Amino acid sequence: MIRKKIKIENKLGLHARPATMIVKTATQYRSDCRLIKDDMDINGKSIMGVMMLAAEYGSEIELVTDGIDEEHLMNELVNLFKSKFNEE
């Protein structure tokens, strides 16, 4: 299991489009994927879950990947966040 804290750096936050990108990435891997923010702990393969976090610009969430390809999944997720979901 890998855990990693990451800051939301795109101005619009985790709205529908970034949420879709996260879910689409997560569903391509066999590992489990969770996103944790405050007291919310949701499944990264569920679109409603990711949108429910309502993670705004500047807030911090924790990514958790767990499974045989957890490293690859974590890398790809981190890259998505770092690239600001290609929005800026």
Add this chain to the structure above:
Amino acid sequence: MNLSLKEFFEIKQEELSLSLVTNPETLNNEIISRHINRPSLALTGFFERFSYKRIQILGETEIGYMQSLSDELLYDRLKEMLIYDIPCLIITKGLSAPKQLEFLANEMKIAVLKTSQTTDRFSHNLRRFLDDYFAPSRTLHGTMIDVFGVGILLTGKSGIGKSECALDLVERGHKVITDDAVKIKLNDDKLIAMPTNDFGHFMEIRGVGLIDVEKMFGIQAVGLEKQIDIQLELMPWQDNMDYERIGLSDNYVEILGEKRPIIYLPVSPGKNVSVIIEVVAMNYILKTFGYEAAKVYTNKLQEKLREKSERRKRKL
């Protein structure tokens, strides 16, 4: 696909109140155009833009003009006009054909028909028939159903469960238009789906054989034709397939040059596809009424994100 004049006369005689003025031998021509023409200008001698391949409609204007000409001039004009390969001429409002026209048409083997309907009414009826007859069409493998009034074309590989799905929907009070083969006609911008034959509403259910839906479920379970609003493709669940998750963007498919939304629906054991199809239909109705759940939700989310981000800025 051309339409022989004989066939046209036989099938539409009653509905269009038609009678034949010329000899029966003149019915050997073919109708090759779905358009109609009123040859007023040709009668005045202007033949440069004469749409002679179309059915020619002679209304009060044309007949009146012909009557105003001298016998010799009318004879010459009609002769000049009937040299063209005209499919047929139709006189409306029960007016009588000038004797020169009847004589020359018989000579040149061009049919003259007569209808008691008014020019306007007749043109409208004829156009509707020709548009339908000459409409582009194709037949494809699928099942056509009517769910809450929404026309859904179910497609997908053989054995995926289209017929079983249609049956389940019929049980829930919806209609099946045709199963297995769907004939689609393009009418203006509408795609009309219908059965390929008139045998009735038979369906093959694997393991059972053929069943008669109408006999079994009653007349309310079937329909003769229905516009296609959405195509729904059933497919086996694939792990890497990019299924729609939010529904903000639509995928489209082109049928006879017309675009329709297409939904790729993964099917897996234990999944109740009929309920999902009902949901697809209801969501479509909501969209036509201007309500898009995906938009409403994502707008709310965006609003919330903006609020939270401003609150954070103020705190810093």
